[in-house]
Amino acid sequence: MRGVALLLTAAALLLGSAAGQARLAPAGVSDAAILDEGFPKSLDEYGFFADAPRQLPASGVVPYELKTPLFSDGADKLRFLYLPTGAVAETQGEGLLRFPVGSAIVKTFAFGMGDERRLIETRVLLHRAEGWVALPYRWNEEQTEARLALAGARVEVTTPAGETISYRVPNKNQCKACHSVDGEVLPIGPKARNLSEDWLTALHNRGIVDAVPAGAGTMPDWGESDDTPALARAYLDVNCAHCHRPGGGASNSGLDLTWEQDDPFALGVAKPPVAAGRGAGGLLVSIEPGEPDKSILVHRMNSAEPGVAMPELGRATIDVEAVRVMREWIAGLQG
Numbered sequence: 256m257r258g259v260a261l262l263l264t265a266a267a268l269l270l271g272s273a274a275g276q277a278r279l280a281p282a283g284v285s286d287a288a289i290l291d292e293g294f295p296k297s298l299d300e301y302g303f304f305a306d307a308p309r310q311l312p313a314s315g316v317v318p319y320e321l322k323t324p325l326f327s328d329g330a331d332k333l334r335f336l337y338l339p340t341g342a343v344a345e346t347q348g349e350g351l352l353r354f355p356v357g358s359a360i361v362k363t364f365a366f367g368m369g370d371e372r373r374l375i376e377t378r379v380l381l382h383r384a385e386g387w388v389a390l391p392y393r394w395n396e397e398q399t400e401a402r403l404a405l406a407g408a409r410v411e412v413t414t415p416a417g418e419t420i421s422y423r424v425p426n427k428n429q430c431k432a433c434h435s436v437d438g439e440v441l442p443i444g445p446k447a448r449n450l451s452e453d454w455l456t457a458l459h460n461r462g463i464v465d466a467v468p469a470g471a472g473t474m475p476d477w478g479e480s481d482d483t484p485a486l487a488r489a490y491l492d493v494n495c496a497h498c499h500r501p502g503g504g505a506s507n508s509g510l511d512l513t514w515e516q517d518d519p520f521a522l523g524v525a526k527p528p529v530a531a532g533r534g535a536g537g538l539l540v541s542i543e544p545g546e547p548d549k550s551i552l553v554h555r556m557n558s559a560e561p562g563v564a565m566p567e568l569g570r571a572t573i574d575v576e577a578v579r580v581m582r583e584w585i586a587g588l589q590g
Contacts, residue, residue: 295403310365319445321444321445322474323449323477325493329366329414332365333363344464346447349448351446362377363376364378373398374394375393376393376424390403390427391404423569450471452467452472483587490577491512494566507529524541525540525544528541534565538550546585553581
C-alpha cells in the first residue's frame with residue numbers, strides 16, 4: 256500500500272530501535288543556518304541530510320508524502336520536515352499545520368529512477384522569527400552538492416513521459432509568488448487533509464504534532480482513487496488554489512479553488528472570466544457544466560503555451576491524467 260514504507264521510515268526515525276526510547280535529538284542539523292540572517296550558499300550547511308546525494312535524512316528530519324501532490328512535469332519529489340528539538344506542530348483543523356519558528360520544510364525534485372535518478376533542485380522553506388523564507392538550491396552535474404540559486408536556472412531534463420524540456424528552477428521571487436497569501440510567505444503542501452492519518456498519528460504519539468484532527472487524510476490518493484469529483488477538487492486545491500483563493504496572487508480572478516469552498520460559482524461554474532484575454536480561448540465561462548470542451552479551466556490545463564497554460568509556473572508539459580479527470584468531472588456536472 257502506498258505510504259506504508261514512508262510510515263515505517265518515519266517511525267524508525269522517530270521511535271528509534273528501543274520501545275519507549277525518547278525522541279531522537281537532531282544530529283547535524285544547524286538551527287543557526289535556519290534562523291540566522293543571510294542565505295547559506297550550500298544545502299550542506301543546514302545538515303538536513305546524513306547523505307544528501309542519496310537523500311537520506313539526518314536524525315530528527317522526517318520524510319513525508321502528500322496524498323495528492325503538485326504536478327511538476329512528472330518530477331519525483333522527496334519531502335522532509337524538520338522541527339527543533341522539543342517543538343510541536345499545531346493542527347488547525349484539516350488545513351495547514353502551524354509550524355514553530357525554527358522549523359524547515361525541504362523538497363527535492365528529481366527525474367529518473369534507481370541508478371539513473373538525477374537530482375535537479377532542493378527547495379527549502381525556513382521559518383524564521385520574521386516569517387517564512389523560501390530558497391532554491393540547484394544540484395551540480397556531479398550530484399555531489401546543491402548550491403543556492405537565487406536567480407533560478409534552466410536545466411534540460413527528460414520527463415517520465417519521454418519529453419525533453421527546459422526545466423525551470425525558480426528564482427527566489429518566483430518561490431515567494433507561489434507561497435504568498437496576503438503578502439505573507441506560507442507553506443502550501445502539508446495540510447492535514449492531504450497527509451496520511453496514520454503518519455500524523457505516528458507523529459502525534461511522539462509529541463511532534465499536537466493532535467490528529469477530524470478530516471485528516473480526507474483528500475484522495477492520486478493514482479489510486481476512482482472518486483472523480485474528489486480527485487478533481489483535490490487537484491485544484493493543490494495545483495491552483497495557492498493563487499486562486501482570497502489573498503492569493505490571482506485573487507482578482509474571483510475564483511476560489513480551495514478544497515473547502517462549496518460555492519459552485521466561486522469554483523468557476525458558469526462564471527465568466529474577469530478579463531477575457533487569449534488565455535480564455537474564446538470560451539465564455541471557467542466551467543460549463545456537462546461541457547468540458549466549453550470550459551476555460553480545461554482549455555488552460557490542456558495547454559503548454561505561455562500565457563495560456565495554467566498554472567503559469569511549475570510546469571512546461573501537460574498533465575494528461577489531470578486533464579482527463581477534470582474533463583470527466585465537468586462532464587458529470589449538472590447545469
